[in-house]
Amino acid sequence: MARVVRFHRHGGPEVLRIETIDIARPGRGEVQIRVKALGINRAEALLRSGTYIETPPLPSGLGLEAAGIIETIGDGVEGLAPGDAVSVVPPISMVRWPAYGELVTYPAEAVVKHPPSLSWETAAALWMPYLTAYGALIDIARLGSGDFVVITAASSSVGLAAIQLANSVGAIPIAVTRNSSKKQALLDAGAAHAIAAAEENLEAGLKAIAGAQGVRVVLDAIGGPIFEPLTAAMSRGGILIEYGGLSPEPTPFPLFTVLSKVLTLRGYLVHEIISNPAKLEAAKAFILEGLESGAFKPVIARTFAFDDIVEAHRFLESNEQFGKIVVTV
Structure with a gap:
């Protein structure tokens, strides 16, 4: 019993x-x-x-x-x-x-x-946030040194794991949160930049940070109207990975932005990693190495x-x- x-x-x-x-x-x-x-x-x-x-x-x-x-x-x-x-x-x-x-x-x-x-x-x-971040950013997006990556819902466990993971490979994490109350904590947690989407112009803020290079990778848990400013700030050939759906509002399809920038918009479930033995072993090795080095800390x-x-x-x-x-x- x-x-x-x-x-x-x-x-x-x-x-x-x-x-x-x-x-x-x-x-x-x-x-x-x-x-x-x-x-x-x-x-x-x-x-x-x-x-x-x-x-x-x-x-x-x-x-x-x-x-x-x-x-x-x-x-x-x-x-x-x-x-x-x-x-x-x-x-x-x-x-x-x-x-x-x-x-x-x-x-x-x-x-x-x-x-x-x-x-x-x-x-x-440990495992849900870091496996989720690994599968999206490493296995799918091949995030690497110098890449700008936008992380929405950044104060969640997945968001914070993604910030740590991005830093571990030399990428530049941009944290997106709803209001300014968590901005400093996100910067303290390793985000290179933080934007309060409900208080700031998200598109303008992202373009000011990424400049002409643009944002190559977006990890989004929200959906809804945020799709338009996110894709507007992305680089040509960039990829937006959607793993959530927290917004109760409809998610627009930014057709002309996707066409002109040849963007990839991809749905993602952590099951893609968990159900593939070879990918799971690679993920576990990556995460355990990050723990041992101190790069990862839940x-x-x-x-x-x-x-x-x-x-x-x-x-x-x-x-x-x-x-x-x-x-x-």
């Missing part, structure tokens, strides 16, 4: 319940983990509210990131043993492999022995206790956080 978080109907944070259920032993190729910390992601709020890319049968668990100690291994598992300190790579389906619980089961290939220097909270805040916005999971989700939806929300178990 173990406590897990589930929801029996779609809705706001209040639908989340902590329940005690039987947990089956791990099957062949599986690992069971005694959880110490959980990472909270916006995808989980979307699943809970019924607007995610998965539609779960109810009641459903949820969660994409966890860190803890291996308690039991199934048959056929090699390289992992009870007592190992591990974190988990986000699974393709959080409905099949939910992370919100005291005891969780994952396929062994999704389990990583993380560097011993990481705290449980930091390990739980930013924790706030930590909640497991019993306060509803409050953690309310804080997520407040959009006040700077970095990752973590729950300790």
